[in-house]
Amino acid sequence: MTLPRDAGEPVEERLRKLEKINRALMGRVERSTDFSVNGFSLFQTAILLEGQVSARTSDLKRTLEDLSDAYARLEDARDDAETAKQNLTSAIEAVSEGFALFNDAEELVMCNTPFRALLPDIEAKLLPGTSFPRIAELFAQSRHLVLDQHRSTDAWRKARIELFRKPNAAFIQKLSGDRWIQVSNKKTDTGATVVFQTDITDIVRAERVRRERELDEQSQILQATLDHLPQGIAMFSKDMRLKAWNHRFIDLLSLPLRLVAPLAGFERLWEWAGKSVFAQDRKGRERIAAWIRSPAADLDPVELTRTDGSILSVSGKVMPDGGIVVSFADVTEERRASDALRDAKETLEQRVEERTVELTREVIERRAIEVELIKARDKAEELTKSKTRFLAAASHDVLQPLNAARIFLSLLDGTGLDLRQQHFAGKVDKAFGSVEEVLGTLLDISRYDSGSVEANIVPASVAEILSTLAAEFQPLADQKQLSLRCRPSDLFALSDARLLRQIVQNLISNAIRYTARGGVLVGARRRGQTISIEVWDTGPGIPEDKRDFIFEEFRRLGQDQPDAPKGAGLGLAIVRRIARLLDHRIEIRSRLGKGSRFAIEVPLCASPEREVKRQAEVERLPVDLASFTAIVIENDLVILEGMMELLQERGMRAIPAVSVGEALETLQSLEKTPDLIIADYHLDQGTGTEAIAALRSAVGHAIPAIAVTADYTTKVQAEVRRYGIAYLRKPIKTGELFALIHKVIAP
Structure with a gap:
């Protein structure tokens, strides 16, 4: 049902209005009854009025009924609103947080008990209608x-x-009794303001405990750090109270433990230290005390002398919070060293002055000494430069007698010796062979140590090196009844083929020498970008503590045992030196009683391009030497005689010469050009290559020639090859000599 527009007005007021309307209608009816009018007209008027009154009365009854219903609904609405208000109040009271509602005029509408109970002394003054500025004033004046x-x-x-x-705001407020609340307020859409006050005391206390625990842990870490410092450290608060220290601080200041406690005053500690420890250093003590009283800036190091004579360096630093950190370091040894240095300097200055006076008189003598020193330096440099030449000459002089002996032994073997003589000659030949090997190795070591050996790094065929060496050592392995197996590889190593061959040769020789039964395996395998060339044996093995020992000169395992293999102990010394020169790594693995493995690691490289031979070379057959003439140039008469005998024994015509001049004179008297020139490299005047070049120039063409030398350096070999001359190493072996002769003179 729809209510009239004035349904919201009080019922009494509506009834009053209706009565007023009724009285007005009745008065109108009474005034309209005029006896001067005829009766019928009055009758009609009466009937009309009765109908109108009846209609109005019906309307009035309906209106009263509507008003009654509206009043009933209004009462119900009032009851519902009161119930809702009571429910809202109960709900707000049930909230544990403080709650307050202010209208748009900043007046308190309502608040709950927790809001009022936070400040008990103003609780009674927090009444509805109170303005917020007044409430803020009450809060500010509260003792809580x-x-x-x-x-x-x-x-x-x-x-x-x-x-x-503000539309939104929040802050934290401390209350008495170590209580804390978080206050926040928020504006509503209608302009009202809601204020919440939350008790966060438990959270603040828990956070405080956590921070105290963290600070305690940090304090322990700080203390541990301080205790490990060599300096004495003490930290003081802004009011000069001791906060932290280490044991070194107590030791350096000799402080009684009863004085060192948290919050101990600096004045008391320093007073005790000044009287007992720094009693003799008043000036330094007062300087530090003055800084402590007003530490405006950091304290530069101050040295204090203790009563026992030791010296402490004291420095200080001002912390951001106004506190200070003081460090104490014992610098006694440094100062003593400094004093000693200063005394030495003063003494030296005095001596320099005295010496200067003396040198004034000896200046000429000193200049002469300087000149001699310069000459000595130049001489030393010259000796260093000529070391390679000296080694070459030394090898020549050492091997010359040995070369002569080998030549005459070879001649002696062809003189029809009986069996006993042949036996003794063989023994002598073996002895000379051993001497030759030792001397050659020693000279090699000298050349490697002097740096006169230069490596020619080119691609080297691993298969060619290993196969050749296996074939050379096979007879020696067969003689000892050992198996010698070779597992070559088609890989190419970036190395010096000659020097790498010497390394592997020495390793195989050692393996066969020290292996009594079983065998030796030689092979190569690829490892990434390197090649591992390996020599395995089934020998006695090498103890771990002897694996560096065996690379030293004249060192052999078991050399004190009567049945130990014979050798000079120089093979591995050469191996180590060559490996260093080539920058190759040597690896050893060994098990006692099982055997050993030596490996040399060399860089891997691509296979070089090789020229394809047009046709296979036919092996040349030895030629008859009876129709050939040879000029032999040798300044050692004994060796010259031996060479003549060797050549003539094979049917050749040999013409001797001790120098290039004598050879040129002999050349003019010959009916035909000689077929061969054999020249010693080291002559009294010039070299063998120069002598051969001179003879070739004299005849107008390149006579086949052989240079014989004990100089194994790369430089000499390169020089010989540059002249197109064959190269033969001393001591001369008869077989090698004649094989080379056949090679150079064969058509």
């Missing part, structure tokens, strides 16, 4: 509110009102 020491009551009140008028 704890303000910052630099904040006044009026300043707090103004700040609170300012925050209240």
Whole structure:
């Protein structure tokens, strides 16, 4: 049902209006009864009025009924609103947080008990209708509110009102009894303001405990760090109270433990130290005390002398919070060394002055000494430069007698010796062979140590090196009844083929020498970008503590045992030196009683391009030497005689010469050009290559020639090859000599 527009008005007021209308109608009826009018007209008027009154009365009854219903509904609405208000109040009271509602005029509408109970002394004054500025003033004056020491009551009140008028705001406030609340307010869409006050005391206390625990842990870490420092460290608060220290601080200042405690005053500690430890250093003590009283800046190091004579360096630093850190370091040894140095300097200066006076008189002598020193330096440099030449000459002089002996032994073997003589000659030949090997190795070591050996790094065929060496050592392995197996590889190593061959040769020789039964395996395998060339044996093995020992000169395992293999102990010394020269790594693995493995690691490289031979070379057959003439140039008459005998024994015509001049003179008297020139490289005047070049120039063409030398350096070999001359190493072996002769003179 729809209510009339005035349904919201009080019922009494509506009834009063209706009665007023009724009286007006009745008066109108009475005034309209005029006896001067005829009776019928009155009758009609009466009937009309009765109908109108009846209609109005019906309307009035309906209106009264509607008003009654509206009043009933209004009462129900009032009851519902009151119930809702009571429910809202109960709900707000049930909230544990403080709650307050202010209207748009900043007047308190309602608040709950927790809101009022936070500040008991103003609880009774928090009444509805109170303005917020008044409530802020009451809060500021409460004895339960704890303000910052630099904040006044009026300043707090103004700040609170300012925050209240913001759309959203929050802050944390401390209360008495170590209580804390978080206050927040928020504007509603209608302009009202809701304020919440949450008790966060438990959270603040828990956070405080956590921070205290963290600080305690940090304090322990700091203390452990301080205790490990060599300096004495003491930290003081802004009011000069001891906060932290280490044991070194106590030791250096000799402080009694009863004085060293948290919050101990600096003055007391320093007073005790000044009287007992630094009693003799008043000036330094007062300087530090003055800085402590007003530490405006860091303290530069100050040295204090203890009563026992030791010296402490004291420095200080001002912390951001106004506290200080003081460090004490014992610098006694440094100062003693410094004093000793200063004394030495003063003494030296005095001696220099005295010596200067003496040198004034000896200046000429000193200049002469300087000149001699310069000459000595130049001489030493020249000796260093000529070391290679000296080694070459030394090898020549050492091997010359040995070369002569080998030549005459070869001649002696063809003189029809009986069996006993042949036996003795063989023994002598073996002895000379051993001497030759030792001397050659020693000279090699000298050349490697002097740096006169230069490596020619080119691609080298691993298969060619290993196969050749296996064939050479096979007879020696067969003689000892050992198996010698070779597992070559088609890989190419970036190395010096000659020097790499010498390394592997020495390793195989050692393996066969020290292996009594079983065998030796030689092979190569690829490892990434390197090749591992390996020699395995089934020998006695090498103890781990002897694996460096065996690479030293004249070192052999078991050399004190009567049945130990014979050798000079130089093979591995050569191996190590060549490996260093080539920058190749040597690896050893060994098990006692099982055997050993030596490996040399060399860089891997691509296979070089080789020229395809047009046709297979036919092996040349030895030629008859009876129709050939040879000029032999040798400045050693004994060796010259031996060479003549060797050549003539094979039917050749040999013409001797001790120099290039004599050879040229002999050449003019010959009926035909000689077929061969054999020249010693080291002559009294010039070299063998120069002598051969001179003879070739004299005849107008290149006579086949052989240079014989004990100089194995790369430089000499390169020079010989540059002249197109064959190269033969001393001591001369008869077989090698004649094989080379057949090679150079064969058509």
